[in-house]
Every structure is written in structure tokens, then in C-alpha cells.
Amino acid sequence: MASSAVAATPKKRSKRIPLTYVVALVPVAVALNIVGGQINTVLKLPTFLDMIGTAVVAIVLGPWWGALVGATTNIVSSFISGPIGLPFAVVNVVGALVWGYTIRWGWGKTFWGFALVNILVAFLCSVTAVPIYVFIFGGATGHFADMMTAAFLAMGQNLIVSVFSSNILVSLADKIISGFVALAIIEALPANLTQGIQLPKSEGIGKIVWIAAGIVVGVAIALIVTALQ
Amino acid sequence: MQKQEVEKKEITVGAKEGLGAGIVALGVVFLLLPSFSQKIADLDFIQSEAFGILTGAVLVMGFLTAVAGLAVILTKFDDQS
Numbered sequence: 001m002a003s004s005a006v007a008a009t010p011k012k013r014s015k016r017i018p019l020t021y022v023v024a025l026v027p028v029a030v031a032l033n034i035v036g037g038q039i040n041t042v043l044k045l046p047t048f049l050d051m052i053g054t055a056v057v058a059i060v061l062g063p064w065w066g067a068l069v070g071a072t073t074n075i076v077s078s079f080i081s082g083p084i085g086l087p088f089a090v091v092n093v094v095g096a097l098v099w100g101y102t103i104r105w106g107w108g109k110t111f112w113g114f115a116l117v118n119i120l121v122a123f124l125c126s127v128t129a130v131p132i133y134v135f136i137f138g139g140a141t142g143h144f145a146d147m148m149t150a151a152f153l154a155m156g157q158n159l160i161v162s163v164f165s166s167n168i169l170v171s172l173a174d175k176i177i178s179g180f181v182a183l184a185i186i187e188a189l190p191a192n193l194t195q196g197i198q199l200p201k202s203e204g205i206g207k208i209v210w211i212a213a214g215i216v217v218g219v220a221i222a223l224i225v226t227a228l229q
Numbered sequence: 230m231q232k233q234e235v236e237k238k239e240i241t242v243g244a245k246e247g248l249g250a251g252i253v254a255l256g257v258v259f260l261l262l263p264s265f266s267q268k269i270a271d272l273d274f275i276q277s278e279a280f281g282i283l284t285g286a287v288l289v290m291g292f293l294t295a296v297a298g299l300a301v302i303l304t305k306f307d308d309q310s
Contacts, residue, residue, distance in 0.1 A: 017241060017242060018240070019239075022242055061247065062247045064252075064297075071255060071258050075254075075257060078261075083265040086258065086262070086269075086286075087269075087286045087289070090293055093254075128289070135277075137269075137275060
């Protein structure tokens with residue numbers, strides 16, 4: 001009786017994680033972010049794709065490990081592709097904190113909840129990025145979104161509204177894609193690493209369908225953004 | 230017996246180490262900001278001065294450092310081994 005009660009009790013997630021997991025996962029996540037960012041730059045996509053690794057680590061290991069990945073990504077990429085990326089380290093860190101804390105607070109237990117978490121990440125990242133765009137770079141950094149900013153400015157909007165309008169659209173597509181790709185990666189990680197994380201639960205092919213649907217929604221938003229040019 | 234010895238040797242990390250690593254990363258960004266502000270100001274399409282870029286970046290990073298400090302205060306490090 002006692003043994004069956006013990007067996008029925010869900011295994012509590014240990015708050016301490018082996019250092020080997022951190023040593024293995026953090027550099028891979030940084031590399032994933034940098035490769036994603038480079039692909040995005042080369043293909044001139046209406047996204048950023050430099051926060052997939054950040055999302056994975058923030059959700060699996062914790063928000064401040066995600067912050068480490070985010071900051072390291074922008075430090076390394078600023079040496080590879082120019083200094084513009086460094087001030088945006090703060091955006092990557094904010095994304096990590098929002099993903100990490102909201103998932104720990106249980107906001108991402110359902111697929112709709114997880115989608116809302118991604119939308120919240122997109123909004124807060126844009127709120128953080130807009131002052132950097134406007135006050136440091138004067139509204140333009142050479143990204144795809146600059147064309148949209150120019151279009152909004154031509155419509156008579158002021159600079160802050162124009163930059164925010166273009167950035168939130170790009171960020172929304174980017175964070176939804178990043179969040180659901182991260183969810184797919186987390187599903188592929190060893191079970192003892194992801195045990196106890198409050199992520200959407202679904203049996204069999206259901207989860208794959210939800211993840212694919214999330215990515216498709218993100219891509220659709222990106223295509224709409226492109227079509228708006 | 231052997232398994233227990235192996236488990237004892239395994240180094241683990243928790244919320245405290247995570248916070249520490251995040252704050253170290255913020256510190257490294259702070260260290261790089263002065264030289265990178267000048268590099269950004271030297272770019273053709275940038276109209277801002279290096280000092281303005283540094284000021285803006287430090288303001289934003291300082292806010293995050295304050296958040297990190299709050300996290301240190303509010304986080305319960307009850308997972309220490």
C-alpha cells in the first residue's frame with residue numbers, strides 16, 4: 001500500500017542540476033543562437049532567430065542561465081559580425097528572464113498558455129529594443145524591419161511609434177517561431193533533464209501537431225510582414 | 230556503495246549559481262561597452278556620439294543589473310546541497 005502510494009506520487013524535480021548539463025547545454029545554445037542569427041542575416045529574413053538557444057536554456061535550466069546564454073550570444077556575435085549586436089544583449093537577456101520565469105510560474109502548461117508566453121516575450125523584447133533602436137542607432141540598424149520603419153515614417157508616424165510598430169511585428173513572428181522550435185528541441189532532450197518542467201502535455205502525435213502549428217503561425221506572420229513591404 | 234560514491238562526486242548547480250552566472254555575463258557586457266560604443270559611433274550610418282551610445286547602453290544595462298539584484302534578494306536559495 002505504502003509502496004503504491006510512493007509510486008503514484010509524481011517525482012519532484014530536483015532544483016539542483018548536474019554541472020555537466022550546464023557545461024554541455026550552454027555553449028550549444030550560444031552556437032545555435034549565433035548560427036540562427038547568421039542564417040537570418042544571410043537570407044535577410046523578417047525575423048531574428050537568435051534566441052532559440054536562449055529559450056531552450058531559460059526553460060530547461062532556469063532564467064538566469066538563459067540570461068548567460070543571451071548575453072554570451074551577443075558578446076560573441078558582436079566580435080563576428082560587428083559591434084551593433086552588443087547593445088541588444090539586453091533584449092536577449094530580457095527574453096531569457098521572461099521565458100524562464102513564466103514557465104516556472106506555470107504560465108506555459110497549455111499550448112495556448114505557451115503561445116501567450118511567446119507573445120509576452122515578443123512584446124517585452126520590443127519594449128526593450130525600441131529605446132536602443134531609437135536613442136542609440138537613430139532608428140536603423142540595417143535589419144529587414146528598417147524598411148517597415150521607413151514605411152511607417154512615410155505614413156506620418158513619429159520615429160518611436162514607427163520603430164515599435166515594425167519591431168513588434170518582426171518580434172512576434174520571431175518569438176513564436178523560436179518558442180515552438182525550442183519546445184521541439186526540449187522534447188528531444190533526455191527525460192531526466194526536462195523532468196518536472198511545466199510545459200504543455202499531449203500524447204502521441206498531438207504534441208508534434210501543436211508544435212508544427214505554432215511554427216506555421218510564426219512563419220505566416222513573417223510572410224504577412226514581408227507582404228506588407 | 231560505489232554508486233553512492235559516484236553520486237557524491239557529481240557537482241551540481243542551482244539557482245544561486247545561475248544568478249551568479251547571469252550577473253557575470255552582465256558584467257562582461259558592461260566591460261565591453263566603452264570600446265564597442267566607440268566602434269558603433271565610427272560606423273557610417275550612425276549619427277550618435279560615442280558618449281551618448283555609452284550612456285544609453287549603460288542606462289538599459291543598469292536597469293537589468295538592478296533586476297538581478299532584486300532577484301538575489303527575492304530568490305529563496307533553499308536548494309543548496
